[in-house]
Amino acid sequence: MATRRPNEFEKAFQNLEKIVQRLEGEEMPLDESLQLFEEGIRLSRFCHQRLEEVEKKIELILADVKGQPVTEPFEDEELHEDEELVE
């Protein structure tokens, strides 16, 4: 079974899920629920931030003679036509 180390985003997401479950499923003092609420909001901000943080780009990647990655710009006329059509 191949397993993958859960990344920060997944941890934050899972913690947010747990908070929702606890808030909805447990009786707890108001203080505690407000603390969980704050933590939940913080996690959701983190998730949103991570969702947008990867820079939008399209490029070519291939191996050089030493097997190291090199990138090149990717140009595709039809893609631009498509984008114009969408617009």
Add this chain to the structure above:
Amino acid sequence: MRAVTAAQTYSVSDLLRDVNLQLYRFNDVSVEGEVSNFVRSAAGHLYFTLKDARAQIKVVLFATNARFLRFRIENGLQLIVRGRLTIYEQKGEFQLNAVSAEPAGIGALQLAFEQLKKKLAEEGLFDPARKKPLPMLPQRIAVVTSPTGAAIRDILHVLGRRFEGLSLQIYPVRVQGPTAGREIAAALRHLSKWKLHDVVLICRGGGSLEDLWAFNEEVVARAVAACEIPTISGVGHETDFTICDFVADLRAPTPSAAAEIVIRAKSEICMQVDTMVRRVRNVVESRVRNIRHELRHLSSSDRLGIVVRRVAMARERLERRRISLYRLLDARAKTLRRRLDAANEPLARFPTRVARERQHLRATVATLQAVSPLSVLSRGYAIAFSRTRRGRKPIQDSSQVKVGEQIEVQLKRGRLEATVDRHTLGVESIWPEVGET
């Protein structure tokens, strides 16, 4: 009886060479039969027997030709073999020297596909437990495909404007032709080593089985299986299944669908995060609302009335307890008082004794008074005293005084000083005759 020798006697070599020449008209024949006794030599030459119900023939397929076979020859396979008939002179064996072979009744590629599929399945390469989960948020995407093919255009079209937060890197490979499989495998090995991406898409547009063949090659299947980054295979149309599809962690029906999976993952995550935030808010807000409501309810007259009643009840209870406490104390006080009284009884009796003694004293005093000279005096008697040197002395005998002697007479009130004029002797009645004194 025939002669031992015929018209002509051959040497063995000459005979076989001659026969081989005669066999020239079987220089290019195809023969169909079932494979048995299959052997593959270390050099890659293939040896087997082809047979039907009544006859069999030895076949040899040398490595130079065997390497072009796309399927594996195995015993029991119904095969059409093309080649020329010869006699292997060193052994004198009749054989078919094959140049190619095709499975009977089924395409070679189809057979090759089935064979590889069976082999890899037996190795467990398609095992669901081997499948790596796709990352929750695939943002850095690698696409192994032709940069000029239909697949990449489909993918970019699907991503379209929903591109925020995604990076797409295309690893350019040929997706068709004899080198395609090796190129794809090399690309996968590099990407797996670099680990720069969250997910690898392996894509090609639609085509014939021949066109898609690279994705059915074992070298590709092995590279996909070994790739440490989760893989999505999107090859051909929905109805096309490739070995690559079976080995990949996820099979998308088309390249567009592969792109959909990636983009949907992101937008679904966005939605899920938003939903969870909403749920968290709902819970806390309703919690606060409930508490506020409860407070209001508590402070309303109705609820307050309960409090007042509760206080009144408590007070009443307190009162009852106080009363019973009083009773208890009272009873105790009474007991104590009784005990005190009991203790006091001798003392209480004491005053009656005093009274009795006082009465006795009064009686004694009365007796005293009765015998007091004063009381005699008060009845009219007088006491006569003679004066002596030792004071006054009551005169009880007339001889105690001489005539002319000064005496005192004590009356009830006052005193008389008198002189004795005469005295008579003898005992006489104390009662003087009336008028005599």
